[in-house]
Amino acid sequence: MPWWLWGLIIVGTFLVFVFIHDSIQKRHSILRTYPVIGHLRFLLEKIGPELRQYIVAHNEEERPFNRDQRRWVYSTAKQQNSYFGFGTDDEIEKPGHITFRHSPFPLGRSVPDDAPIPCGKVMGAWRSRAKAFRPASIVNVSAMSYGSLSGPAIEALNRGAKAAGCMHNTGEGGVSAFHRNGGDLVFQMGTGYFGCRNPDGTFSMDRLLETIDSAPVRSIEVKLSQGAKPGVGGLLPAAKVSPEIAAARDVPVGQDVASPSRHSAFGSVSELVDFVEEVAGATGLPVGIKSAVGQEAFWTELAQHMADTHRGPDFVTVDGAEGGTGAGPLVFTDHVALPFWRAFGVVHHAFGEAGLTDDIVMIGSAKLGFPAPAALAFNIGVDMIGVAREPMMAIGCIQAQRCHTDHCPTGVATQNKWLARGLDPTNKSVRLANYVIGLRKELFRLADACGAEHPGLIGADNVNVISPFGDLVPAHHAFGVQRERTHSPARIAGLREAVRVGAGADG
Numbered sequence: 001m002p003w004w005l006w007g008l009i010i011v012g013t014f015l016v017f018v019f020i021h022d023s024i025q026k027r028h029s030i031l032r033t034y035p036v037i038g039h040l041r042f043l044l045e046k047i048g049p050e051l052r053q054y055i056v057a058h059n060e061e062e063r064p065f066n067r068d069q070r071r072w073v074y075s076t077a078k079q080q081n082s083y084f085g086f087g088t089d090d091e092i093e094k095p096g097h098i099t100f101r102h103s104p105f106p107l108g109r110s111v112p113d114d115a116p117i118p119c120g121k122v123m124g125a126w127r128s129r130a131k132a133f134r135p136a137s138i139v140n141v142s143a144m145s146y147g148s149l150s151g152p153a154i155e156a157l158n159r160g161a162k163a164a165g166c167m168h169n170t171g172e173g174g175v176s177a178f179h180r181n182g183g184d185l186v187f188q189m190g191t192g193y194f195g196c197r198n199p200d201g202t203f204s205m206d207r208l209l210e211t212i213d214s215a216p217v218r219s220i221e222v223k224l225s226q227g228a229k230p231g232v233g234g235l236l237p238a239a240k241v242s243p244e245i246a247a248a249r250d251v252p253v254g255q256d257v258a259s260p261s262r263h264s265a266f267g268s269v270s271e272l273v274d275f276v277e278e279v280a281g282a283t284g285l286p287v288g289i290k291s292a293v294g295q296e297a298f299w300t301e302l303a304q305h306m307a308d309t310h311r312g313p314d315f316v317t318v319d320g321a322e323g324g325t326g327a328g329p330l331v332f333t334d335h336v337a338l339p340f341w342r343a344f345g346v347v348h349h350a351f352g353e354a355g356l357t358d359d360i361v362m363i364g365s366a367k368l369g370f371p372a373p374a375a376l377a378f379n380i381g382v383d384m385i386g387v388a389r390e391p392m393m394a395i396g397c398i399q400a401q402r403c404h405t406d407h408c409p410t411g412v413a414t415q416n417k418w419l420a421r422g423l424d425p426t427n428k429s430v431r432l433a434n435y436v437i438g439l440r441k442e443l444f445r446l447a448d449a450c451g452a453e454h455p456g457l458i459g460a461d462n463v464n465v466i467s468p469f470g471d472l473v474p475a476h477h478a479f480g481v482q483r484e485r486t487h488s489p490a491r492i493a494g495l496r497e498a499v500r501v502g503a504g505a506d507g
Helices: 003-024 029-033 039-046 048-056 067-077 151-164 205-213 243-249 269-283 296-309 330-335 340-353 371-379 389-394 425-449 489-505
Strands: 098-100 139-141 167-169 184-189 217-223 234-236 257-259 287-292 315-319 361-365 384-387 463-466 472-474
Touching: 003 029, 067 389, 067 425, 098 371, 139 151, 139 425, 151 167, 151 184, 151 389, 151 425, 167 217, 184 205, 205 217, 205 269, 217 269, 217 315, 269 287, 269 296, 287 361, 296 340, 315 340, 340 361, 371 384, 371 425, 371 463, 384 389, 389 425
Parallel strands: 139 167, 139 384, 167 184, 184 217, 217 287, 287 315, 315 361, 361 384
Antiparallel strands: 098 463, 234 257, 463 472
């Protein structure tokens, strides 16, 4: 009997068994009604994101990042041609579109190889912290923990951060071996106190000091909440708690690890400020907070308490609801917390009313890893940006949106060793550095075209957004921040000093 006939018999027998199984099972009505061919529906549903991503969707349609945005990240990370030809395919009259008013006389500066753009403020200066410093880069890698990302991915981010001269936020999963590849760290302290906890899960100052002493930590970030799932705790299943993850988090191997929805070390504004001061006093490091923005009263109370006592966080990281390296319940990812642009306006107003905007380093996080939104953020009072999903794309993420399944096909967001082995940290670290430096270069060129030496100095009237009525509105007016605060003499002086520091760093 010919081989092909044997093949037909085997395939036919298999289809008969599938037909019988589908007909008698009661779990899926589609399969019961349409045996065999009903499986096509589930196949199309499974590969739907890929079909839309590569075939169906327009360049500007996809979420969370459209094709044009992904292409810019990929080409920048690979040092390929990142230009776009034949004009824009964006709707430049749509509400929310960002428009920069360029100067008829650009500065005409050449862009340095690494485009050094330091922060306009010295982090920790307002409280005279022993280890206060001026961050060397206004673009830094935001919080992504080892556990949510694979070891090779964390290593690539850290090595890339070192090469780009920026900082790398550890996320709340502690400091792992993969974080110790030379990049300066922001140690994030979450509700589980991983890397600084007692066996019962409460905060341990002794363990914090041990962690700080063992790694190049430049600052500490106390995470109150995150945009992906504000007000919700987390659970790392036992199957994912490997010896490496257990060591980084100070937890037992092979047991479920829960992150509560709130901190146990403090429960009020005054207690939060006391906790920040205790940590800063013991470590000498600048200490800040990270939060998505919900109820405005908290920010008003915090800022006023800080102004009254002259104590509290050295920096504030505002996370928008559109952020999302962490997986969360749909109602929280879609409906809880304010989007970044509104959230930052709330926080900036609260600190402005308390007279603190010139003292506190303001950090923005949520889809700001592209030149236009980054420059817009600096224009409305942001001092630095933290980028997360964009660096994930730089090291290989294809927006498969499988982060929560442990089946990330590129090895970025998984603990599956077979999938993670496909990510080469040496190669991907170079791409991360290229992306960060490439973003700084675009910001450098954009500022130059507007006649400014720093993106924060472009000018309050030179960055506009399209209103719902089609008008060009100054950005500070659109997002509820006051011009005299975003472009105060003290802030402008700091930005000009940063320009001098950057020029000196370039030699």
